[in-house]
Amino acid sequence: MQKFDVVVIGAGQAGIPLAKKFAKAGKKVAVIEKRVIGGTCINDGCSPTKTMIASARVAYLTKNGAKWGALSDNFRIDYETVLKRKNDIIESFRNGAIKGLEKEKNITIFMGLGYFETANHVKVELENETVDIYGETIFINTGCSPRIPNIKGLDKTQYLTSTSLMELTEIPEHLIILGGGYIALEFGQMMGRFGAKVTILEKSDTLLPHEDNDVCVAITDIFKSENIEIHTSTEILAVSGDHRKTVSTKIKGKEQTFTGSHILVATGREPQTKNLKLSFAGVKTDDNGFIEVNDKLETSAKNIYALGDVKGGPAFTQIAYNDHLVIVDNLLKGKNHSIKDRIVPYCMFTDPQLGRVGITEDEAKEKKLNYKVAKLEMKYVARALETGETKGYMKAIVDAKTKQILGASIIGEQGGEIMSVLQMAMMGGITYEQIRNNIFAHPLFSESLNNLFMSLDE
Template identity: 50%
Template sequence: MKHFDAIVIGSGQAGTPLAKKLALAGKNTAIIEKNVVGGTCINVGCTPTKAMIASAGAAHAARKAGALGIEIGEVKVNLKKIKERKDHIVSSFRGSSEKGLESTEGLTLLHGEASFTGEKELLVKLNDGTQEKMTADLIFINVGATPTIPAIDGSNEIEYLTSSSILDLEEIPQHLVVIGGNYIGLEFGQMFSRFGSQVTILERSERIMSREDEDVSEAMTKIFEDEGIEIVTDMKINKIEKSDQITIQITQGNEKRTLKCSHVLVATGRTPQTKALQLQNCGVAVNDRGYVTVDEKLRTNVEGIFALGDVKGGPAFTHISYNDYTIVYRNLFEKTNYTTEDRPMPYCMFTDPQLGRIGISESEAKEKNLNIKVAKIPMSEVARGIETNETLGFMKAIVDTDTKQILGASILAAQGGEIMSVLEMAMEGGITYDRIRYCVFAHPTYSESLNNLFMKIED
């Protein structure tokens, strides 16, 4: 049985840099990956989807170029070429990540599936058919999550798509039904609509993006519907059948409807990949959904075993996974005392316009009875938006009436993620909204209109 100082299970955005750092710190380290290096983000998440969204955005920009005085003929979308470009980018990122692991002295990369056989003991079924047993003083779990498939009558009769498999399509679906009206479903729905698919989005809640403020949901609904995307909310799927087409029977309110489509994308959340780990053999606790339970320093209930990234639950974002790595490493080797408590939680949905979010929402602030003021400005009043013909959406910020600190922001706008990041930096630095109101920004930029945003607040 081999013994390592440290073993990292999973090569995602926490596992890969952590394994390299451990090895460079002099720890004899192994990193185990059952599929391909890079985790969700590089292979089936951020990198491929944003590459394809760029193609969809180019097609959309070409179609609306007439408003800017640019005449373009018929816009043709070649999904096979889009996929080839995406695959090249993914291969490049993955190859660089794998090379970095293989070239790190003191680090062993193993391709296989790990399961616990004891508290600090692992059995690794290698992809070449052999097995290895190993132990370690420190073990870090970074196995991520996989698309959740809800129990729907008849779903097993069709070859439904997931957020992973849809990336391999080479022909544009005639009619794509997306089950799930949140971030993943909306990004793919708009993308394939712009590629040329008829798109219907099904959401069981009363509105899409139910975790966001109602005005954000309403604005995004209108944007999608104006692009020809059908959104069906407050509905239940009764049955799916397959003949020459896929038939979906739903109930919306008190009415029953039948939808016919060519493809179905299931985008209803993600499930932690903890089953294969056999965590009962090492005593690591999980919650009722299978997520590994950790404390504020990402420690499990078993000393020396940590969990990082999506597998521990909470917001499933690449940047959070990477921050998990920095917390764990610095606490272990730099003797710091960092925790996950009160860390900023920025995120961006890469629809067009983007939704950049940071801090508390307006509805959350009201639920907590906070003394707030709300600043809001439509993008149709933003000079840069008018100049670039990007006037959809709005900027909104929540501020504390007494301290004038910025508590949160929802930026539904072109480059919304970048504008949000400016406000996040202000929040991190304790810069109050009245200072931003009179701050000198370069003209004409989107961020410059933060002046006008905070002028909406009457002191």
């Protein structure tokens, strides 16, 4: 049995930096990865999707260039170039991650499926052999994969996931998307801009059911303006078909059938814990298979930790990365950090973006807080008018007494960047009055945070 101080199962956005920092600290580290180094983010998540979304935005601007006085004739999509650009970036990022691990002399990489025999004993099924590894401390960073719902006929029908959609070599003629969350919307708008007809079927009453209603309405209106067909309150009854796919539904009590060339299943993600044999290590999971952890990311088993999506909670790369910082500070630097009450920012990379941080207005109501809402439509933002990017709005929730910012929803060009300004204010305890009176460079999008908070004086 090979012995290590640290075993990292899953080389994702928490596992890689974690392994490197423990190795630099003089620990003997094993990294186990069953698929490819880099995890979902680099290989089939953030990097490739945002690369393709960027191509789709350029296509949209080119096609609609007359609005800015830039006319384009014979517009077409060179999808082969789109895919090559995406694949080149994946390869670059992945190779960088691999080299970063390989250059650390204290790291050994095992490419294979790892699972527990006991709390300290992990077996790894390599291509030609099975090896046994002993680890004093074990970190689980295996992430999530697309969740496939139990829909009649789905197991007999060829469908796409967020991973396989990016492997298509042609643009779908008509893409039917099951789901109306972040993944569904990013892919839906992207493929619509590449030329596909897109139909979105969402079971909830609105798109993005966890956001405030005005966010849902604004995003829905933006999508409809791009001729994307949206149906909410939709129950999927069955799917079928070979070359042509059929989706049978019931929408608000009325049966309706949709036919398209491709089906994308975007109904959420599930933890990759089924093959880990966690019970052998005494690691507890919830009813959905997510690993249960405390505020310091400790599992129910001593010296076993879980980081990133596999532990549940907000499923964002930035959370996984912050998880590794908490572990490093606590185990290598002797600190006592916690994941409790940390600020969680995120951005949906539709166009315009949705940047979100802190609480929503609905949450403020539920908690019966003494709050005020500042709101400014982008059509009143100077920079938005000048760039022709007037869709969306800025919205912030503030404490009426302390004047601290509690949360923000920014729908607009550079929405994530504007949100980040407010996140920094939240971290630093800067009041909305200070932002209202601050001098920003003119004419930036962030400059209109002055006007956003002036609305509270009316």
